[in-house]
Amino acid sequence: xxxxxxxxxxxxxxxxxxxxxxxxxxxxxxxLVLLVGASLVISGALGxxxxxxxxxxxxxxxxxxxxxxxxxxxxxxxxxxxxxA
Numbered sequence: 310x311x312x313x314x315x316x317x318x319x320x321x322x323x324x325x326x327x328x329x330x331x332x333x334x335x336x337x338x339x340x341l342v343l344l345v346g347a348s349l350v351i352s353g354a355l356g357x358x359x360x361x362x363x364x365x366x367x368x369x370x371x372x373x374x375x376x377x378x379x380x381x382x383x384x385x386x387x388x389x390x391x392x393x394a
Contacts, residue, residue, distance in 0.1 A: 317353060 333339055369378040370393055372386040379387055386393055 317350065320350070 331339070335342070368381040370381045370383070371377070372379060372389060372391055372393060374391040375386060375389040377386055377388040379393060383393055385391070
């Protein structure tokens with residue numbers, strides 16, 4: 310994910326100076342477009358961290374014989390070897 314952030318910031322560094330010359334010719338409206346565009350590109354690059362996959366949480370089933378917590382989906386207890394329904 311870090312490479313995507315670097316890529317987006319790199320694009321911002323290359324594209325923004327080139328577009329600045331065009332937008333400066335448009336006057337105050339050009340400056341407004343430039344600032345809004347820059348903030349969107351940078352916030353998009355920095356917001357990439359918020360979309361990382363979260364850690365998956367397991368649900369547990371107790372063993373009917375010994376009471377050990379086992380990850381749901383196991384068919385045999387990890388401690389005593391009894392079958393889990």
